[in-house]
Amino acid sequence: MKNITLKEIATTLGISITTVSKALKDYSDVSEKTKKAVKELAENLNYTPNSFAVNLRTKESKTIGLIVPEVTHHFFSNIIKAIINAAEKNGYLVIILQSNESLELEKKQVELLINKRVDGILISLSNDSNNDSHIQDIIKRNIPLVMFDKIAKLSNCSKVVIDDQKAGFDATQHLIDKGCKKIAHIRGPLNPQNSIDRYLGYKKALEKNNIPFNSKLVYTCEKVTFDEGMLFTKQLIEEHPDVDGIFAITDLVAVGAVAYCNELKINVPNDIKIIGFSNWFMSQVITPKLSTVEQPSHEMGIVAFDLLLEEIIHRREGKLFTPKTIELDTQLIIRESS
Amino acid sequence: MKNITLKEIATTLGISITTVSKALKDYSDVSEKTKKAVKELAENLNYTPNSFAVNLRTKESKTIGLIVPEVTHHFFSNIIKAIINAAEKNGYLVIILQSNESLELEKKQVELLINKRVDGILISLSNDSNNDSHIQDIIKRNIPLVMFDKIAKLSNCSKVVIDDQKAGFDATQHLIDKGCKKIAHIRGPLNPQNSIDRYLGYKKALEKNNIPFNSKLVYTCEKVTFDEGMLFTKQLIEEHPDVDGIFAITDLVAVGAVAYCNELKINVPNDIKIIGFSNWFMSQVITPKLSTVEQPSHEMGIVAFDLLLEEIIHRREGKLFTPKTIELDTQLIIRESS
DNA sequence: TTGTAGGCGTTATCAG
DNA sequence: CTGATAACGCCTACAA
Numbered sequence: 001m002k003n004i005t006l007k008e009i010a011t012t013l014g015i016s017i018t019t020v021s022k023a024l025k026d027y028s029d030v031s032e033k034t035k036k037a038v039k040e041l042a043e044n045l046n047y048t049p050n051s052f053a054v055n056l057r058t059k060e061s062k063t064i065g066l067i068v069p070e071v072t073h074h075f076f077s078n079i080i081k082a083i084i085n086a087a088e089k090n091g092y093l094v095i096i097l098q099s100n101e102s103l104e105l106e107k108k109q110v111e112l113l114i115n116k117r118v119d120g121i122l123i124s125l126s127n128d129s130n131n132d133s134h135i136q137d138i139i140k141r142n143i144p145l146v147m148f149d150k151i152a153k154l155s156n157c158s159k160v161v162i163d164d165q166k167a168g169f170d171a172t173q174h175l176i177d178k179g180c181k182k183i184a185h186i187r188g189p190l191n192p193q194n195s196i197d198r199y200l201g202y203k204k205a206l207e208k209n210n211i212p213f214n215s216k217l218v219y220t221c222e223k224v225t226f227d228e229g230m231l232f233t234k235q236l237i238e239e240h241p242d243v244d245g246i247f248a249i250t251d252l253v254a255v256g257a258v259a260y261c262n263e264l265k266i267n268v269p270n271d272i273k274i275i276g277f278s279n280w281f282m283s284q285v286i287t288p289k290l291s292t293v294e295q296p297s298h299e300m301g302i303v304a305f306d307l308l309l310e311e312i313i314h315r316r317e318g319k320l321f322t323p324k325t326i327e328l329d330t331q332l333i334i335r336e337s338s
Numbered sequence: 339m340k341n342i343t344l345k346e347i348a349t350t351l352g353i354s355i356t357t358v359s360k361a362l363k364d365y366s367d368v369s370e371k372t373k374k375a376v377k378e379l380a381e382n383l384n385y386t387p388n389s390f391a392v393n394l395r396t397k398e399s400k401t402i403g404l405i406v407p408e409v410t411h412h413f414f415s416n417i418i419k420a421i422i423n424a425a426e427k428n429g430y431l432v433i434i435l436q437s438n439e440s441l442e443l444e445k446k447q448v449e450l451l452i453n454k455r456v457d458g459i460l461i462s463l464s465n466d467s468n469n470d471s472h473i474q475d476i477i478k479r480n481i482p483l484v485m486f487d488k489i490a491k492l493s494n495c496s497k498v499v500i501d502d503q504k505a506g507f508d509a510t511q512h513l514i515d516k517g518c519k520k521i522a523h524i525r526g527p528l529n530p531q532n533s534i535d536r537y538l539g540y541k542k543a544l545e546k547n548n549i550p551f552n553s554k555l556v557y558t559c560e561k562v563t564f565d566e567g568m569l570f571t572k573q574l575i576e577e578h579p580d581v582d583g584i585f586a587i588t589d590l591v592a593v594g595a596v597a598y599c600n601e602l603k604i605n606v607p608n609d610i611k612i613i614g615f616s617n618w619f620m621s622q623v624i625t626p627k628l629s630t631v632e633q634p635s636h637e638m639g640i641v642a643f644d645l646l647l648e649e650i651i652h653r654r655e656g657k658l659f660t661p662k663t664i665e666l667d668t669q670l671i672i673r674e675s676s
Numbered sequence: 677t678t679g680t681a682g683g684c685g686t687t688a689t690c691a692g
Numbered sequence: 693c694t695g696a697t698a699a700c701g702c703c704t705a706c707a708a
Contacts, residue, residue, distance in 0.1 A: 021704090050702070056701080115389060372693085390684080
């Protein structure tokens, strides 16, 4: 099957390419008669404009890039889903790339997207991303950019986040309200802002309730995995048998903690109360069901895309655009583990 | 930051665009001296070719499209991950779209990808896809196409699958080996090939072991969800209290079955043995841990991409390409639920 | 109301 | 070894 071009329509109709082009776009200066003829033929021949040519002409590809640390994480796959849908509704397609939590890869992906000349970029940073020269690159080139969830505070671009500190505070406060006196925190890596903030929220809650902070009770994940959840819970129980509460950086880790307790017949929540973060699907199907913090992934995806679109449109119209930061609400979900 | 073009390099160096273009591509008929000068300047100016122009010229976008029913399902997000990585290694980017299990949406997505002129399409069909006019569309236009996992047997394109019938047989045989006498099957929708095949495998295993097949013991999911897993298990236990084994179309449904049994204090595996399909991550963190069938998602993604690439290359070189079907091995994973 | 001409940035052909 | 020229397919001032 051959690809139809404006030229072919023009020649078979015996008119000029220009007129065909205009007719298809309903320009007012084309007669109804020719419009009708052109549209009919285009329809019959199954004409679709060659997007390569359109891209070159308009300098737009109607494509955006999306970089996440890890496609398979429930939180991110939910966001991806929301973004793809929002984009499609607005006539955009989405190229997805993953950094695998590696700064080096992340830089490469950014470069790929820049070279691809996408109309905008959505990114959630890897845990490794302490250096943001690649982010500056995007900004310098005037490519619309929105960061979400895992952001760099100082970058001059739009951001969509939750209040991780407040959420961490709420989770810890909940454990305290339930009677916990000695609460451990399995935190995320040292670098990412959200792992810092959740940690700070944890600390603040202890402080506010006059519970002494003990840095020995804070365990730091490197990979933020199920296995680390199990491992640190083992360590923590061996080193501090009287711990009665655990706040984990994310559900995957919390589920590891629950699994370890189940294995050792340590009763959750009676002996130890556990709360996670993110409300992954699996947290409601394990026993006991995991208490957690709901992160609005769907909404985050939509808001991030909307912000990006706003910037794309502003830029296209030559207006200046001031980056915005939008903070979304989180919510405690109390189930059986606390 | 302005975008650098060949023209600018040419004028600042006082040579022709042609020479610059050739120099950058290491054509043998350019002197080392000019090559060096050109490359240095290009490097300094941060030149990257305008992909829109390259696309137009070469009629290739180095981009492929990927359509899955549901991004958030563990099996698919694993495949997506594998495909993105394989594609990137080979210089391709991936546009991802989801059909949400709707044929109508699937057709629209296919159209979007065709209009985008991607170099190839990877697709896993929605449960609704009984009609394949959109697939024929892809084939008619000579766009390289590979179907994976959820395929249409009759379509004339490459395919990557597992032997669902054998896997269904193995799962059922396992339950029989463990002593089950009355085994129910919670199957998938009537239309998709893999749900048909798993069902046939179930039937065959019963037959081979002289267990009478009873159509009343087969429950059919519409949405293939956790909730349906719970619901059908409830029904099935009420209607057939002596059922001692359940083979579920997928882990999500099996996890629902386990959850219902847990709720009713029905002991799994003592009272009822349950086996799922796909080996989702969650199946190893629930209690009891779920027995299941490992589907090689990572490998499937890689093989699917490789097949697509092979077809792209063949086509580009004008050779003819005969579609292939590759069947991947599955593996029983026996845990605590059976 | 219709058409001509030029250009988007690159690559390929062919002549010098 | 280098460069002029055309072409990819579309869009848009500007003429007619």
